[in-house]
Amino acid sequence: MPTITITVTDTAAARIQAYVDSENARLGTSFTVKQWLLWTVKETVISAELAAAEVTLKEQAESGAQTAFEQAAEAERQRLLAELD
Secondary structure: OOOOOOOOOOHHHHHHHHHHHHHHHHHHHOOOHHHHHHHHHHHHHHHHHHHHHHHHHHHHHHHHHHHHHHHHHHHHHHHHHHHHH
16 A cells, blocks of 8 residues: 655644544544544545435435325325225
């Protein structure tokens, strides 16, 4: 696996550490700076694909919900008509 090295100032490192610490507290995680940076890069890399997948999944869910609604409405229509017989 390739290795990527970054160099930052002591001030930047302290600020990054403070941010990671606050994110860990907020999310209930315990990432090191290295782990957090890797996680952030991975999340960024997949973000466009994930957004596209979410659109597709939402459309599928809405379509399924519409179909279920239409079926339920028709079943209720048939039930109400049957009561009139």
